[in-house]
Amino acid sequence: MFRKLAACTVMALLLAVSALAHGTATHFMGTVTAVDKDTVTIKDKAGKAVVVTLGKATKYLKDKKPAPAADLKVGTRVVIDARMDQKTKKYAAEEIQLGVVETAPRK
Amino acid sequence: MKKKIAFGFAILLLAAATIVGSVAFFLSGGLRAREQPGGVEAFIARRLKHLAVPRAAREATNPVAANPDTLSEAMEHFADHCAVCHANDGSGNTDIGNGLYPRPPDMRLPATQDLSDGELYYIIHNGIRFTGMPAFGPAEGEDLDSWKLVHFIRHLPAITEEELARMKEMNPTSPAHLKEEEEMRRFLEGHDDPPSNESKKHH
Numbered sequence: 008m009f010r011k012l013a014a015c016t017v018m019a020l021l022l023a024v025s026a027l028a029h030g031t032a033t034h035f036m037g038t039v040t041a042v043d044k045d046t047v048t049i050k051d052k053a054g055k056a057v058v059v060t061l062g063k064a065t066k067y068l069k070d071k072k073p074a075p076a077a078d079l080k081v082g083t084r085v086v087i088d089a090r091m092d093q094k095t096k097k098y099a100a101e102e103i104q105l106g107v108v109e110t111a112p113r114k
Numbered sequence: 115m116k117k118k119i120a121f122g123f124a125i126l127l128l129a130a131a132t133i134v135g136s137v138a139f140f141l142s143g144g145l146r147a148r149e150q151p152g153g154v155e156a157f158i159a160r161r162l163k164h165l166a167v168p169r170a171a172r173e174a175t176n177p178v179a180a181n182p183d184t185l186s187e188a189m190e191h192f193a194d195h196c197a198v199c200h201a202n203d204g205s206g207n208t209d210i211g212n213g214l215y216p217r218p219p220d221m222r223l224p225a226t227q228d229l230s231d232g233e234l235y236y237i238i239h240n241g242i243r244f245t246g247m248p249a250f251g252p253a254e255g256e257d258l259d260s261w262k263l264v265h266f267i268r269h270l271p272a273i274t275e276e277e278l279a280r281m282k283e284m285n286p287t288s289p290a291h292l293k294e295e296e297e298m299r300r301f302l303e304g305h306d307d308p309p310s311n312e313s314k315k316h317h
Contacts, residue, residue, distance in 0.1 A: 032209055034294070034298070036297075036298060036301050052301075066275065068279065071279050071282075071283075072275075072276070072279060073275040073276070073279070084301060084302050084304065085302075086298045086301065086302060104298065104302060105302070106301065106302025106303060106304065107302065107303060107304040109304075
């Protein structure tokens, strides 16, 4: 009886945990409008500017293969996998997929 | 007689304090999974976990030879079954992992790497109660898949970016996620599809 009760309690707790475990991972798609050592600014497809912080842990990929951070340039189409940093309340880039470089700025 | 009454009173007081303390703990967010276990709790839990693994199991040696085929198979298995909580790189930094109490350990660090092969196998095969770690593999008989995973866990501190990229392809995915991936691929290639949701938050 006690075992059943304990098992049910643990199950309920695990379910509650998974239901409440809100992640904050976000994908941003856009074109780089500015980049410096610590941040990248993109203009997303709706024309909204989004600033994401860069860090040592940020990974850069091109065609799904590791790429140098220097490949992140103004005009590059990117998909950024970011996570909200709870301390700074800013999005921190975990992975940046690099695409084609646009010759003319997006309108 | 007086001593007995005093003793009984002390027991009742202790019981009442325990109940009040427990209720206060739970009502003040004591069941929240967002916090990390404190140092004392983590130390006690680690010691108990160590003691809970029978000595014979701790000293068991891996019956599976380490070679590229084994590692490749275990990598696929890990990406499919384990990475949702532990992350492909073993850091535990995933949406689900970050929401568990206790958090999955960073398996690249000594706290995991210093465990014996037998301990790692025992944990994978039997799970750990009161955590998010379930038991894997058949209850009876050999569980070679879990032994292969032990080899992969040993490899985690040296995992390469290329391997992580391969694992990402192996992670379980849903039709909605596949559609999103296709949308991203086309965007990166320079196509201009009609905009859908600009950013996608995942739970």
